[in-house]
Amino acid sequence: MKRSKTSKSWMNEHVSDIFVRQAQSDGYRSRAAYKLIEANEKFKLLEKGMVVVDLGAAPGSWCQVINNAIGSQGKIFALDLLEMHPIKNVDFIQGDFRDELVLHELENKLNDLKVDLVISDMAPNISGIKTKDQAGIIHLNELALDFAINWMKPNGNFLVKSFIGEQYESFIEAARVVFTRVTTFKPKSSRDRSAEIFIVGQKIKNIEQLNDFGLE
Template sequence: MARSKTSKAWMQEHVSDPYVRRARAEGYRSRAAYKLLELNRRDHLLRPGLTVVDLGSAPGGWSQVAAEQVGAAGRVLAVDRLEMAPIQGVAFILGDFRDQATLERLAGTLGERRADLVLSDMAPNISGVPEVDQARSLELVQAVVEFCQGYLKPGGTLLVKVFQGAGFEEFATGLRRRFLKVAVRKPGASRSRSPEVYLLASGFRGPARATEEGDSV
């Protein structure tokens, strides 16, 4: 079957993308690595010795950057439903982070420690219907925040990809109830036409009290 005009245009853009070419030259698994590298230069997210959890990690670009920055004294735990080829310094767990069995494996790997930093560059499967895609995106990032309740240490940091659109402001407002500071970031490696932005939430207030469990975040 012949490729559609849309798929041909995407492929042409992809192969000519400077970040794609740079990733191949420098050994990163995806152009997304440069988003994290830029954000780290600006906000100093990654330091030697940190414990980092990378949710939705495949193919591994963010995990590569995290492992380089935290060094041998740090730990990077990567989780994805898709297989990911091994990365030195990264412990990979195959599974959905929303499933109890996956969480139990992650908890066993963390031991008594909680994450200093949770990363999420995940996006839902795109349907092409903006309203549907936005709802799926918000559902996914809500699950990431719920994950933080059990696995991010008080004072820790979350970096999560969110699509701008309906519900975005409400989500950001809810996140501010959980963290001391929330900032919006749009790295240069993000395509300008993309509705994606990153919310950088620092100073985690700790697990929500029982009276807050019904709040949307």
């Protein structure tokens, strides 16, 4: 089949992208690895022995980065709509995080284990309808935040991908209620044309503080 101009230019961008080439030589499953590496360098999110929940994990490059940092004493619970080839030390669930049954499956796996870090690289399939796409990612952000409130250890941290647009500011406000420090950042490895931005919540507040906002 003859390749269209658009797919040719996508291919050119992909092949010449230094992060794609870097991922290939470093053995990462995707260039997304460098977004988490950068976030970790800046915010010191990962430590040996941590329990991490990775939402929207496929193809698995964040799991690879986490594994390298937390070592064999740590544990990763990962979830995605798509299949993911197994990775050592990763307990994977295939399913939609918006689905209550899938959430319960994850909660059952955790059993009584509390989580040090919740990260989400989930985004809806882009429809091109801005308000729909925006509402879709904010909904995923809110579900991830809700999960963090229920499952995090004291002082736990949070990293989610979002898009700037409607409800973005209210989501940041909600995150500020939950975490002691909230920062946004755009990694160098995030493509310029991508509207994505990452929100980092550090040190979840304690139950008494969250209770004051009716959040527990």
